[in-house]
Amino acid sequence: MSIVSEVRTGRISVAIVDGVATVEICNPAQRNALTKDMCLEIQKLMPRLDADPDVAVVVLRGAGGTFCAGAAISELASVLVDPQEDGSSVDHLSAADAAVGSLSKPTVALVDGACMGGGWQIASACDFIIANERAVIGLTPAKIGIIYPRPGIERLIRLVGHAKAKYILLTGQTFSATEARALGLVADVVPSESFEEKSAALVSTLRSRSRFSMHSMKRLMDLTDACGSGAAGLDQEWAKAWAAMPDSPDMEIGINAFLTRQQPRFTWRPVG
Template identity: 85%
Template sequence: MTVLSSTERVRSGASSAGRISVSIANGVATVEISNLAQRNALTRDMCWEIQELMPRLEADADVAVVVLRGSGDTFCAGASISELSSVLVDPQPDGTSVDHLSGADAAIASLSKPSVALVDGACMGGGWQIASACDFIIANERAVIGLTPAKIGIIYPRPGMERLVRLVGQANAKYILLTGRTFSATEARALGLVADVVPSASFEEKSAALVSSLRSRSRFSMHSMKRLVDATDAAPSDADREWADAWAAMPDSPDMEIGISAFLNREQPQFRWRPVD
């Protein structure tokens, strides 16, 4: 598999309706949703591009953290209304249909590396589903979030709805979906739709500091704990196996000794663990 170099900038998508682009610097891959004419709405091709890009970022040993954001002052208006059917229920020759939005969701969620969505401006419908596929969402205080399938006569995709219920509970999920309300960033945080809200004046600075802090943490710790948190939804036997494997691997990771030594010597640890190809 071809992977991205640390200095390469890849711009995918021949479609003039939008594109997904990525820039990689200092171990951070910043993935940008860009479709300004439609407030960064996702077309079928853009969903494909996300599905193709995420395995490449996963395979790139130089990428430690993945950041997802929108171009300009909008995160994502959801699935493109003009392509809604082909995005959500694309018919296949065998009579089945494909939900490309949820395919993009699954590609992001499958990353073993930490991922964060930086939400500025509108984050609507499928835009929240894509953002919530990351490990957590940081919102600008001017962000607005709405899950509005009831306004256009559709059903929210299953992966997004199930994640919504896990994050906010059944009653709040029904309230959010059935009313189709748009929430301020502060309201969204209170409901559990985002992890944190950052003032607009310092959004870029604080977001960069957060990503930098993730970059400095032990990759062994982050990869392991991300996998173990996800395993809480798995069958008990699978969760037990994940825990046993992670706990057994901890003494063999160089990061444990490095972290303890740095703490005792009041130094900044320089962690060395890298994922096995």
């Protein structure tokens, strides 16, 4: 199945093949920069993918040789501080970020070429980022006199720590893929000549794993990250997940496959 949504400037497209939804940011005239309409389209698309039983893994990437140049400069105000009738404003970039981050399914950002500003914020909303070794990453709000959105700053601090976060944001420097990995901005770097092959292999690996395991562990890790390990109610969530484990068909399937040295074929699917 393939869905393509056209917008006024640029588009967000998704192709679903064999359980993998590949979401593509496409705005070549502006190096795949995100417009307001593109951010709105991401917000509409993600809940549909989460509810689609045919989708097991979501991949986010940019069209061509660029991931995303961030928020479109020509629409920067409407993307970040869109005024509303009640006098408030809406940060559509962070709303798109939240839509990606709310997916219960495993998500991977494949970063090739430039990943700048809000592009990194959207990529980092995925569970992890795999970068082509030729990728360049920069968080550059200080170069244009704006403040990086709060969700992006908070995630940056969690990933790299306070000192490195300040270094990255206050200098506005651009980093190579290997430098970005050392800082903690990406999970791994893949050689350019094997980027597509190794990325496909990684996605295929995720596709073959237990969806019960991935959904449960992702949810528990996200709750721990958001609330802290000692937060009220977290023990109950862990207890519920632990109690559900023996009832999942995947546990028996996985054990039997291991004992018989076969590839497991997990059957658990999310409800609702």
